[in-house]
Amino acid sequence: MKIEVLADYIRTRLNLDEFVDADVSLNGLQVGRPGKEIKRIVCAVDASLATFRQAAEMQADAIFVHHGLFWGKPIAVTGAHYQRLAVLLEHDIALFAAHLPLDAHAELGNNATMAKLLGIADPQPFGLYHGKYIGYSGTLPKPMGVDEIASILDLGPETGLHVLPFGKDLVSTVGIISGGAAFEVQEAVAMGLDAYITGETSHTMYPYCQEAGITMICGGHYATEVFGVRQMANEFSGKLGLDASFIALPTAL
Structure with a gap:
């Protein structure tokens, strides 16, 4: 090609x-x-x-x-x-x-893929950034604890997982924006969501989440952004017939 x-x-x-x-x-x-x-x-x-x-x-x-x-x-x-x-x-x-196009894409993107893995049936655009929605929000198929959500997304201490556990023990509704989007938790609070999933945490958002009563799951910038490039490797191989593969170089951040 x-x-x-x-x-x-x-x-x-x-x-x-x-x-x-x-x-x-x-x-x-x-x-x-x-x-x-x-x-x-x-x-x-x-x-x-x-x-x-x-x-x-x-x-x-x-x-x-x-x-x-x-x-x-x-x-x-x-x-x-x-x-x-x-x-x-x-x-x-x-x-x-x-960059942002791969975060936002409704089929191949980082956030849509995480929503699909979590079983969200009808993800809605979420996270307005410079006039474009780059994330997704929705309702989980069943209430889940933070550990179950993290396990489904392969997030853990080795990926840099940090949890601000100030919301409900069982989460039903979530907002998702991969990478460095800690401040967008404010949109999740405004929507009344139970939890917010992103990559990086923020000291500033600790008291905010505590006072707002929301759980923020920060899985690691890298770990929340492998989904889109993996999807693209499958796309290049399956749709275009290219010899395509994914290189994993995790940062634990």
């Missing part, structure tokens, strides 16, 4: 153009040679040197990540940034990224 065809597929499938004003990330093709043929693609959360080196060892033609290299401001090609780009250029590896 030509790189341009894959870039168009990703742009259309993940609705990248809808997030131009909401997301500072350069979503879509970030690095790539015109006309390059893509047969093998690896998916990962972060555009790190470790990711790139592992992709090179796997002889990948392309990498798809959630956290790319470019975030709205010019950045000098020196230091770590130089080293990362050097690996891509030396091995002729293309780089694609999708």
Whole structure:
């Protein structure tokens, strides 16, 4: 598959153009040679040197990540940034990224996937950010304790799990936004939800959750954002016939 065809597929499938004003990330093709043929693609959360080196060892033609290299401001090609780009250029590896579009996607996204795993039958858009909903909320199929929710989502001490346990012992309604979205717990409180699931915690939100009487489950930024890139690996393989795989490089954060 030509790189341009894959870039168009990703742009259309993940609705990248809808997030131009909401997301500072350069979503879509970030690095790539015109006309390059893509047969093998690896998916990962972060555009790190470790990711790139592992992709090179796997002889990948392309990498798809959630956290790319470019975030709205010019950045000098020196230091770590130089080293990362050097690996891509030396091995002729293309780089694609999708940030908020992959959080928000109703089928392939981080938050929709977590909602599906939890058995939420009719997830509703949740978490308004710069005019776009990036999360989901809904009712669990049965009341669950925090331990059961964390187990279903593979969240634990090894992923950086922190729980602010100030709500009900059994949770029926939840809001979900992956990654660094601790302050959005305020929307969950405004909606009267029992619990809020995100990646990172915040000292500021500790007394807020305590006083509001809500449980916040912070599973780790990385651990709550593996879902979308795993889904994309399946998408590339099942829909496009590419040799696709997921690279796990957990941070416990």
